[in-house]
Amino acid sequence: MKQTSVLLADDHTLIRAGLRMVVDAQPDLTVVGEASDGREAVAMAGKLKPDVVVMDIGMPSLNGIEASRQIRAALPDTQVVMLSMHSDEGYVLRALKAGAKAYLLKDSAEADLARAIRAATAGKSFFSPAVGQVLLQDYMRRLQRTGGEDSYELLTPREREILQLVAEGKSSKEIANLLNLSVYTVETHRAKLMQKLNLRSVPEVILYAVRKGIIS
Amino acid sequence: MATLSMSTDTGALREPTPPSSKLRWLFLWVSVLLLALLLVSRVLAVRFLSEMHTQELAATRALAERTRALSGLCLSMQSYDQAVQQFVAQTAADRDAEARRRLDQLTLEIDADFERYPIVRDSEEDALLNGMRGVFSQQRTFYITILAARPAERKRQAESMLAGHVVPIQKQILDWSGKLQVWNIERLQQADRGLVTQFANLQGSLSRVLAIGFGSGLLLVLGGMAYIVRLDRQTRARYVELARSRHALQQLSARLVDAQESERRAISRELHDEVGQALGALLVDIGRLSTTLSGDHPEVKAQLDNLKSVAERTFQTVRNIALLLRPSMLDDLGLAAALEWQGREVSRRSEIEVSVESESVPESLPDEYKIYIYRLVQEALNNAVRHSGARNAKVVVERLARSIVVRVTDDGRGFDPGRSRGMGILGMEERVKRLGGTLRVESQPGKGAIVTADLPIPAGGDA
Numbered sequence: 001m002k003q004t005s006v007l008l009a010d011d012h013t014l015i016r017a018g019l020r021m022v023v024d025a026q027p028d029l030t031v032v033g034e035a036s037d038g039r040e041a042v043a044m045a046g047k048l049k050p051d052v053v054v055m056d057i058g059m060p061s062l063n064g065i066e067a068s069r070q071i072r073a074a075l076p077d078t079q080v081v082m083l084s085m086h087s088d089e090g091y092v093l094r095a096l097k098a099g100a101k102a103y104l105l106k107d108s109a110e111a112d113l114a115r116a117i118r119a120a121t122a123g124k125s126f127f128s129p130a131v132g133q134v135l136l137q138d139y140m141r142r143l144q145r146t147g148g149e150d151s152y153e154l155l156t157p158r159e160r161e162i163l164q165l166v167a168e169g170k171s172s173k174e175i176a177n178l179l180n181l182s183v184y185t186v187e188t189h190r191a192k193l194m195q196k197l198n199l200r201s202v203p204e205v206i207l208y209a210v211r212k213g214i215i216s
Numbered sequence: 217m218a219t220l221s222m223s224t225d226t227g228a229l230r231e232p233t234p235p236s237s238k239l240r241w242l243f244l245w246v247s248v249l250l251l252a253l254l255l256v257s258r259v260l261a262v263r264f265l266s267e268m269h270t271q272e273l274a275a276t277r278a279l280a281e282r283t284r285a286l287s288g289l290c291l292s293m294q295s296y297d298q299a300v301q302q303f304v305a306q307t308a309a310d311r312d313a314e315a316r317r318r319l320d321q322l323t324l325e326i327d328a329d330f331e332r333y334p335i336v337r338d339s340e341e342d343a344l345l346n347g348m349r350g351v352f353s354q355q356r357t358f359y360i361t362i363l364a365a366r367p368a369e370r371k372r373q374a375e376s377m378l379a380g381h382v383v384p385i386q387k388q389i390l391d392w393s394g395k396l397q398v399w400n401i402e403r404l405q406q407a408d409r410g411l412v413t414q415f416a417n418l419q420g421s422l423s424r425v426l427a428i429g430f431g432s433g434l435l436l437v438l439g440g441m442a443y444i445v446r447l448d449r450q451t452r453a454r455y456v457e458l459a460r461s462r463h464a465l466q467q468l469s470a471r472l473v474d475a476q477e478s479e480r481r482a483i484s485r486e487l488h489d490e491v492g493q494a495l496g497a498l499l500v501d502i503g504r505l506s507t508t509l510s511g512d513h514p515e516v517k518a519q520l521d522n523l524k525s526v527a528e529r530t531f532q533t534v535r536n537i538a539l540l541l542r543p544s545m546l547d548d549l550g551l552a553a554a555l556e557w558q559g560r561e562v563s564r565r566s567e568i569e570v571s572v573e574s575e576s577v578p579e580s581l582p583d584e585y586k587i588y589i590y591r592l593v594q595e596a597l598n599n600a601v602r603h604s605g606a607r608n609a610k611v612v613v614e615r616l617a618r619s620i621v622v623r624v625t626d627d628g629r630g631f632d633p634g635r636s637r638g639m640g641i642l643g644m645e646e647r648v649k650r651l652g653g654t655l656r657v658e659s660q661p662g663k664g665a666i667v668t669a670d671l672p673i674p675a676g677g678d679a
Contacts, residue, residue: 012493018500110503
C-alpha cells in the first residue's frame, strides 16, 4: 500500500500530539514532520515534499492561509487540509482560494481527519459537516430576507451535473471524458452555470456546492 | 505620568469659588457717592455765588441810597439856611407871614428827609445821624429866636448873627455830613471785605470737596484696576488649567481605548491559545479513546460521548467569547474579511440583513486602524440592531485619494442626532479622534441613519 506522507502544522503542541496519534493510527498515513508556525511549515514542506499538509489557520509569524498559498505555489502536488475553529464562509472561501482542498473544524478534527486527508490526496474536496450546515443556513436566510429566488432551480440537469464535477475538483478535460462531451461544450456549460449562480471562481463554486449539500 | 500630575491637580480643581458680589456693590456705592458729592457741591457753589452777588448788589445799592439821601438832606438844609438869610435880610413886614410859612415848610421837608434816611440798626450811624439832627435843631432854636425879633432889629443884628452862629453851624452840619459819607463808604468796604472772605471760604471748601472727590475717584480707579487685573489673572489661570485638564482627559480616554483594546486582545489570546487549545486536544483524545473502545464497552462509550459533547459546547463558548473580545479573522484574514464576517454574524443573530463592501481597503493598514475601523462598524451595527428596527444595513469602507471613509447606513426608524448621543456614539467618536479623523452622524426620525467616519491615510499605509 502506498503510504501518504503528512506534515502537521499547528502552533500548539497538545493539538499536534493529538493529531499525530490520529494520523499514525491509520495504516496508510504517516506523519513525516511537525511545524509550529507558518514559516516553518513552508520551509519543511519544501524540504520534505509531503503529500498532504494539515494546517491550522491561526498561527503566529505566518498564518495558515498565507502558508498554504506559498506551499501550493511551490509544490502543486502537495495538498492542504485546513484546520480551523471557524465555520464562517469568509474563512472557508479564503482557505479554498489559497488552494486548500479540505476544510475541517477543530472540534470535529479527530473524526474526519483521516477521511479529509484521503480525499485531498485523491484531489477531492472535503468539508466538516458543520461547515456545510452553517453555509446553507446563511444562504437560506439571505434568500428569505431579500426575497430572492434560489438560482439552483434555474440550472439544467446537465449544468447541475457539471457543477458537482467542478466542485469535486475535476478539470474540464476530465469532465469532458467522463460525460463524453467535447471540452468546448463543457466550458460553455460551466461558464453558463457560473453566470446563472453569480459565481466568479472555482473556490466560489466549491463553496456553493458545499452550501447546497451537493458535495461534502 | 499624566495620571499622577492629574491627581495633584485635583486640589486646584476643587469647587472654584465664584467672585464675591460684595465687592461689586461696594464699587457701585462708592461711585454713586462720589458722583453725588460732586453734584451737591456744584449746586451749593452756584447758589452761594448768586447769594454773594445779591449781597454785593445790596451793599452798592445801600451806599447809593444813603449818598442820595445825604445830599438831599444837605441840599434841604442849605435851602433852609438861604431862606433864613433872606428872611433876615429883608425888611418888609408884610411878607413876614409868607416867609415864615416857607420856613415851616422847609423844616417839615428836612424832618421828612431825616425820616426817609435809611436807618440800619447800627448805633454808630444812629449817633452820626442824631448828631446832625441835634446840630440842625440847635440851628432852628437859634433861628426861632431871630425870627421872634422885629425886622429892624433883625437887620441890624444880622451881620454879627450870621458870622457868629450860622456859619459855624453850617460848618458843623457839613462836618457831620462828611462823617456820615465816610461812614457809608466804610460800610461798603466792610461789606466788600466780608464778601471777599466768604469767597475765599467758598474757594477753600470747593477745593476741599474737589480734592476729596479726586482722591476717592483715584482710589476707586486704582481699586477697580487691581480688581480687573486680579480677575484677568484668575481667568487666564483657569483657562490654562481647563485646557490642560481637557488635554489630560483626552489623553486619558485615548489611553483607555488603547488599554481596553490590548486587554481584550490579551484575554482573547489567552482564551484561544490556552483554554481553546487544551479543549481541542481533549476532544481529539476523547475521540481517539472512543474509537479504541468502540464495541467493547458500550456504557463507557456513552459516557465518553457525553464528555465529548460537554467539551464541544465549552469549546464553542470559549471561541465565541474570544471572538467577541478580539476577532481573530482580523489577524488571520485581514480587515475586509473580518468586516464581512461581522456582517454575516449580525445577519445571523438579528433581523437585519447586512451587506459589506470593503474590497478597496488596503490590507497593509496599521493594526490600530484595523481594530478601530472594526470596532466602529461593530458599534454602528450594534446601535442599528438595538434601536433602529432596520431591515437592511450597509457597510462601505472605501479608500479615497486622501482618506479612508467608513460608512454604515441603515433603513431603520432613525433618531435625532442632536438629542440622543449615547455612549456608543461617544466611543466611536473617541476612536475616530484617536486616528485624527472626524465622525458624522446623520439621521432624522423615520429616515434611517448614516454614520460616516473620515480617517486620514496613515503615514505607513500603502499609497
